Amino acid sequence: MIYSYDTRVGFDKLGPDGRADIGSILDYLNECCFFHGQDVGRGIYDTLADDRTWMTISWQVVVDRYPNAFERLKVSTMGVGCDRLYAHRNHFITDESGEMIVKSFSLWTWTNMKTGHPANLQEEQDAYLDFQPETERLEMDYAPRKIRLPKEGFAPLDPIPVTGRFLDANGHVNNSRFLDVAEEAAGRKFYPQQIRIEYKAQAFVGDVITTEVCEEPDRDFYVLKNQNGDVCCSMELLK
Secondary structure, three states: OOEEEEEEOOHHHEOOOOEEOHHHHHHHHHHHHHHHHHHOOOOHHHHHHOOEEEEEEEEEEEEOOOOEOOOEEEEEEEEEEEOOOOEEEEEEEEOOOOOEEEEEEEEEEEEEOOOOOEOOHHHHOHHHHOOOOHHHOOOOOOOOOOOOOOOOOOEEOOOEEOOHHHEOOOOOEOHHHHHHHHHHHHOOOOOOOEEEEEEOOOOOOOOEEEEEEEEOOOEEEEEEEOOOOOEEEEEEEEO
């Protein structure tokens, strides 16, 4: 099934130029998953009661146009397959004219909170997954899950301590908030044509995240590490 909800670009989603930035776009996509789960009886608090939750493995988000203040949007998602470990999802955002202005592909793992290991998503999440046939996947240039990073040229930015404002109901830094950390460290909002994010480690209150950036002519790379040097996530932003 395709699940959708209607929204509008509010004041809190805007960058300095009056458009929603990539962080706000990612929030819309995450909220669509959040609402979808609740409406099919697999809401976040239901799953946490069973010591289960979804963990984001990667995002690929392609933006044809960033929406302006007050625009009315429809945000949609659909399951498009799974393998042994990952559920595959497409998202898309359409404007009032019906034009698709954002599309994405993401991988998720259904996780046992007690063990930290993947749980059996086919047996436990059939209603939520409800896959579209493979032929109905969005038409887009699907990139690999893993981001190939430059071997040199990274410069560290000022570290950002993890506080409660970055956390979600799972008690860790939400996948969207890593993007907030990178924007805060860089001192600007991001408006890439495409962003890819690969998640590798969780972060919690008390951690300190240092963002390292490598700028190339057509793209920027960001690597976010905790105080132990562990990589939390990597990002590739096409200009």
